[in-house]
Amino acid sequence: MPAQTSPTQYASPQVSPSRQYVQRNITNTVVPHIHPSHLTTVNQHYINNQHYFPHTESVINECFETNTMCGTPFRPNGCGCSKRRGW
Structure with a gap:
């Protein structure tokens, strides 16, 4: 006998x-925070x-200088005064 198939049950x-x-x-959101500053340069x-x-x-x-000859130089034995100059 053939197999009997029942309906599929769920x-x-x-x-x-x-x-x-x-x-x-x-x-992402970027929020700029601006902090301004100012520099004043004073050149003095x-x-x-x-x-x-x-x-x-x-x-x-x-200064004044004088030479006064108060006599003649001593020349013992005729020391050849004639050869010397300035006396």
Whole structure:
């Protein structure tokens, strides 16, 4: 005898608990923080007026010399004075 085939039966579904997946979408935002500053350069020029009062002074030192011949040099034995000059 041929096998008899029963109609396919469907059981209640077996549902597993859902698995949680997290997908993160990240958006980067740049927020500029501006901290302004200002530099003022002050160039100071000081003028020093120097007053000079030059004064010169001269000194003259004078020296006078004389030679006085109060006689004639001693020439023992006629030492050949005639050959010498200046006496």
